Amino acid sequence: MVKSKKYNIAGFLSCLCLVFFLSGCGDETSAPPAAVKTPVVKKKVKKPAKDQKKEKEAVEEVKFVYEPDGKRDPFLPFLATMLVGEDLEAVDEELLTELERYDLSQLKLVAIMDIAGKWVAQVETPDGMGHTIYVGTPIGNKRGKVVSIKDGKVSVEEKFRDILGDIKTNIDELLIEHPEGGLGL
Numbered sequence: 001m002v003k004s005k006k007y008n009i010a011g012f013l014s015c016l017c018l019v020f021f022l023s024g025c026g027d028e029t030s031a032p033p034a035a036v037k038t039p040v041v042k043k044k045v046k047k048p049a050k051d052q053k054k055e056k057e058a059v060e061e062v063k064f065v066y067e068p069d070g071k072r073d074p075f076l077p078f079l080a081t082m083l084v085g086e087d088l089e090a091v092d093e094e095l096l097t098e099l100e101r102y103d104l105s106q107l108k109l110v111a112i113m114d115i116a117g118k119w120v121a122q123v124e125t126p127d128g129m130g131h132t133i134y135v136g137t138p139i140g141n142k143r144g145k146v147v148s149i150k151d152g153k154v155s156v157e158e159k160f161r162d163i164l165g166d167i168k169t170n171i172d173e174l175l176i177e178h179p180e181g182g183l184g185l
Contacts, residue, residue: 097138099123099131104140109154109174119149123174144172152176 102125110130111122121133133139133154137146144158154174162168
C-alpha cells in the first residue's frame with residue numbers, strides 16, 4: 001500500500017507537469033490590440049512675406065564651408081605627404097623636369113665623360129631621348145639628386161620619411177649597360 005501511494009503521487013505529478021507543458025505549446029497567439037487611427041488635420045497658415053524672406057536668409061547663413069588651410073588632404077595617400085623635399089610640399093607636375101618624371105629604374109645610363117676635369121653622364125629616357133646630367137642634377141620621381149659620377153656608375157641620393165617619420169637616405173646607382181649584356185666598366 002505504501003508503494004501504491006508513491007506511484008499514485010508520482011503519476012499525478014508527472015501528469016500535472018505534462019498538462020502544463022502541453023498547454024504552453026498551443027498555436028494560438030494573442031494579437032496585439034489594433035491601433036486606432038485618428039485623422040490629423042493640418043491647417044495651412046500663411047505667413048507674411050517678410051517672415052518668409054527672413055527664413056530664407058537664415059537658411060542660407062547656416063551653410064557649412066570647409067577650410068582646408070593647415071589640414072592634410074584626406075584624398076592623398078599617406079606616404080605621399082611623407083616625402084622630403086621643398087618643405088615637404090607637393091611639387092607641381094608642370095614644374096618637374098623630364099628626368100624627374102621617370103623612376104630611376106626606367107632610365108638607362110649610356111655614357112660617362114670627363115670634360116675639362118668635370119664628370120658628365122648621358123642618360124636615356126624610355127622614349128629614347130638623351131639627357132646630360134651633372135653632380136647635383138635632380139633626377140627620378142622620388143626627388144633624387146646626382147651625388148657622384150665616376151667609374152662607370154652614377155650615384156643618386158633619395159631622401160624619404162619612413163613610417164615613423166624619420167628621414168632616411170637611400171643611394172641608388174645607375175650602371176652603364178654594355179652591348180654584351182653586362183653592367184659596369
